[in-house]
Amino acid sequence: MEPILAALLGYLSGSIPFGLLLTKAAGLGDVRQIGSGNIGATNVLRTGNKGLAAGTLLLDLVKGLAPVLAAGMIWAGDMGDVAKAFAAGGAVLGHCFPVWLGFKGGKGVATNAGVSFGLAWPVGLAYALIWLSMLGIFRISSLAGMSAVVAAAAASALFGYPQFFPVLAAIAGLIIYLHRENIGRLMKGEEPKIGAGKK
Numbered sequence: 001m002e003p004i005l006a007a008l009l010g011y012l013s014g015s016i017p018f019g020l021l022l023t024k025a026a027g028l029g030d031v032r033q034i035g036s037g038n039i040g041a042t043n044v045l046r047t048g049n050k051g052l053a054a055g056t057l058l059l060d061l062v063k064g065l066a067p068v069l070a071a072g073m074i075w076a077g078d079m080g081d082v083a084k085a086f087a088a089g090g091a092v093l094g095h096c097f098p099v100w101l102g103f104k105g106g107k108g109v110a111t112n113a114g115v116s117f118g119l120a121w122p123v124g125l126a127y128a129l130i131w132l133s134m135l136g137i138f139r140i141s142s143l144a145g146m147s148a149v150v151a152a153a154a155a156s157a158l159f160g161y162p163q164f165f166p167v168l169a170a171i172a173g174l175i176i177y178l179h180r181e182n183i184g185r186l187m188k189g190e191e192p193k194i195g196a197g198k199k
Contacts, residue, residue, distance in 0.1 A: 002075050003086040010067040010087035014094025014111055017101055018059040019044045022052050032104075040095075040106035042141045045194070060110035061117075064091045068118025085167040088115040092171050096178060107178045109145035112171055116152045119164045126155035139193040142182035149175045 019039035023031040028047045031039055035046040041060060045053035071087035072080050095111040097103040113131065117124030131148035135141065153168040155161075176183075185191040 002079055002083055006067075006071040006075065006083035006086040007090035009071060010090025010092075011094035013063045013067040014091035015098035015100060015105070016059075016063055016094075017098055017105065018063070019056040019106065020101070022055055022059075023047060023049075026052055028052070032101075037104075038106045039101070041110055042194075043106075057110050060095065060106070061114035063095070064088070064111035064114025065118045066114070067091050068115055072118075081163050084119055085164055088119055088164075089167050089171065091115055092174065096174065107145070108171065108175045109141075109148065112149055112152065112175065115171070116168070119168070120156065120159070120161045122159045123152050123155045123161060123164065123168070126159070127152040135194065139195065140186070140191050141194055142179050142191060143186060146176050146179055146182075 017039045019031050019041065023029065023044060026049065028049065031044055031047065035043045037043070041053045041057035044056045047053075067087040068084050068091065071083040075083040092108045092111050092115060094105075096105050096108045098105045109131075113124065113127050116127040127148045130151035131144050134144035134147045138144065149168075149172040153165060153172045156164040156168050182191055
């Protein structure tokens with residue numbers, strides 16, 4: 001039961017649609033009606049409100065971090081790592097497929113950043129460095145996000161956390177799949193860059 005409870009804990013936390021809640025509270029309407037239709041920070045940025053986008057990014061990160069840390073504290077020992085892994089997977093699934101929004105959420109990049117830090121700080125640091133570096137160089141959010149999720153999975157194996165590789169690899173596969181339309185635009189050179197204006 002412990003893994004199931006941990007996954008449920010992660011899902012409930014991850015499914016909180018902060019992007020939607022913040023934009024509605026600010027009187028900017030339903031963020032799902034603009035841009036990509038997602039509830040993540042990149043789409044919130046398309047409202048033109050950088051503060052809300054930053055707030056969404058931070059809260060989406062926290063909703064991935066919190067359940068993983070909580071699972072590690074609730075279940076100790078070897079079960080603690082198992083619980084953390086299940087909470088991590090649940091958090092990303094909750095963000096991407098929130099039951100409250102008809103299972104249509106975001107793409108999980110920021111939430112997986114929080115998950116990575118929760119599982120092991122070196123993994124989170126690798127995630128953040130690759131994410132920020134790719135974003136700074138190319139200014140393409142989708143490319144930075146996909147690079148970071150792959151980096152997190154690789155870092156778990158390279159830095160001594162092989163117990164977390166399966167869940168991080170599965171999350172990376174899911175997030176890349178959810179970016180399939182972005183990949184198509186990248187291959188055509190049509191993927192928009194951060195700061196290039198609202199669509």
